Amino acid sequence: MRVAIVGTGAIARGSHLPALTALGAGQPLEIVAAVDIDAAAVAAFCTDAGIAHPYTDLGLMLTEQRPDLVTLATPPRFHRDQTVAALRAGAWVWCEKPPCPSLEDFDAIEAAEGPDGAGPYAAIVFQHRFGSGSRHVKDLLGKQAMGRPLVAHCQTTWFRDEAYYSVPWRGTWSSEGGGPSMGHGIHQMDLMLDLLGPWAEIRAMAGRLVHDVETEDVSTALIRFEGGAMATVVNSVLSPDEVSRIRIDCERATVELVHLYGHRNADWRITPAPGVTSEEADAWRDFGPDVPSSHEAQLKGLLADLRAGRRPRSSGADGRKSLELVAALYKAAFTGSTVRAGEIGPGDPFYGALHGNAPGWAPEHRERSAEVPA
Numbered sequence: 001m002r003v004a005i006v007g008t009g010a011i012a013r014g015s016h017l018p019a020l021t022a023l024g025a026g027q028p029l030e031i032v033a034a035v036d037i038d039a040a041a042v043a044a045f046c047t048d049a050g051i052a053h054p055y056t057d058l059g060l061m062l063t064e065q066r067p068d069l070v071t072l073a074t075p076p077r078f079h080r081d082q083t084v085a086a087l088r089a090g091a092w093v094w095c096e097k098p099p100c101p102s103l104e105d106f107d108a109i110e111a112a113e114g115p116d117g118a119g120p121y122a123a124i125v126f127q128h129r130f131g132s133g134s135r136h137v138k139d140l141l142g143k144q145a146m147g148r149p150l151v152a153h154c155q156t157t158w159f160r161d162e163a164y165y166s167v168p169w170r171g172t173w174s175s176e177g178g179g180p181s182m183g184h185g186i187h188q189m190d191l192m193l194d195l196l197g198p199w200a201e202i203r204a205m206a207g208r209l210v211h212d213v214e215t216e217d218v219s220t221a222l223i224r225f226e227g228g229a230m231a232t233v234v235n236s237v238l239s240p241d242e243v244s245r246i247r248i249d250c251e252r253a254t255v256e257l258v259h260l261y262g263h264r265n266a267d268w269r270i271t272p273a274p275g276v277t278s279e280e281a282d283a284w285r286d287f288g289p290d291v292p293s294s295h296e297a298q299l300k301g302l303l304a305d306l307r308a309g310r311r312p313r314s315s316g317a318d319g320r321k322s323l324e325l326v327a328a329l330y331k332a333a334f335t336g337s338t339v340r341a342g343e344i345g346p347g348d349p350f351y352g353a354l355h356g357n358a359p360g361w362a363p364e365h366r367e368r369s370a371e372v373p374a
């Protein structure tokens with residue numbers, strides 16, 4: 001399997017390369033090339049990792065190297081075009097979150113995929129869905145072992161300072177795609193959707209309280225799920241005591257995950273309701289061998305799917321659902337309306353851009369928004 005890494009910054013070095021290296025051991029997998037518009041960065045990356053072919057031109061790399069898999073770790077504004085280019089060259093793609101700046105972009109990616117049952121496919125990096133903890137809890141919830149899920153909390157309360165936002169691609173709709181709802185909270189919201197299934201409606205608020213950015217720096221939302229469960233969501237980059245947290249109250253137990261950037265079995269807690277036997281609660285708490293959530297955990301499944309020609313998790317509709325929720329959160333927040341699943345399609349201002357051209361939030365309204373508190 002010939003793999004190419006596109007974008008050789010922090011996440012490529014910190015997660016893509018280690019995951020590919022770990023999973024490539026003993027398997028016919030070779031990282032044949034890396035691409036970055038920064039020639040010095042890609043040269044250093046290739047030297048450090050022992051990769052033979054550095055490129056500054058994605059198209060040239062695709063033509064010359066014909067990779068089977070491209071892992072994409074560039075800023076979000078490039079995800080659509082680079083994913084489409086790789087798919088058209090016959091490569092599967094594993095694209096970093098957030099998927100791309102709009103649902104319209106995502107649909108263009110899906111349209112470039114190969115036929116079902118063959119591929120190539122593009123999967124989004126949502127590593128928190130993977131690992132033994134989320135797999136076990138998804139299984140318990142799927143079987144309704146703890147009864148129906150009723151109430152949930154989904155919290156991404158992180159802290160990002162001015163230095164973080166001094167990187168040119170951050171803080172703008174066109175480049176980063178959104179604020180913490182899109183760039184940070186999408187991980188927890190994706191996990192919540194993976195655990196609780198389809199959502200039905202959302203109401204939301206967004207604010208720009210600290211940072212001088214185009215996007216929000218905090219958002220809150222209320223979500224009702226198709227199954228009836230109701231959730232609160234908080235996405236913030238203003239929270240000094242940082243935490244990522246999901247809590248789901250079911251009829252017969254509360255499940256809670258508390259972590260920051262990744263979880264292991266010990267980060268999950270299951271509290272039974274009165275009347276549940278200790279044998280049953282102990283069975284729920286048996287998560288099996290510890291597999292931390294990680295890029296490696298997701299990539300392992302993706303490589304197996306690639307070899308088998310199967311659609312991977314987190315691609316197609318399964319990859320789109322979190323972006324749709326984020327688009328709906330923005331629409332609900334910026335219009336003050338309740339947004340229903342499936343309603344944002346072509347013709348809706350929030351289909352082509354997550355700011356939906358809303359006064360005070362769209363880039364062209366930025367000056368006014370600086371005077372009027374959001």
Ligand SMILES: NC(=O)c1ccc[n+]([C@@H]2O[C@H](COP(=O)([O-])OP(=O)(O)OC[C@H]3O[C@@H](n4cnc5c(N)ncnc54)[C@H](O)[C@@H]3O)[C@@H](O)[C@H]2O)c1
Binds near residue numbers: 011074075
């Ligand atoms: N899954 C996670 O937990 C996680 C964590 C951090 C970042 N990310 C995501 O990974 C992506 C990259 O983030 P990062 O922190 O590594 O950013 P970064 O700025 O450290 O690296 C981005 C790299 O892409 C290169 N680049 C920019 N434009 C390019 C282009 N057109 N073609 C090729 N290369 C280009 C830059 O030169 C840079 O080397 C973002 O989408 C980010 O949200 C995901």
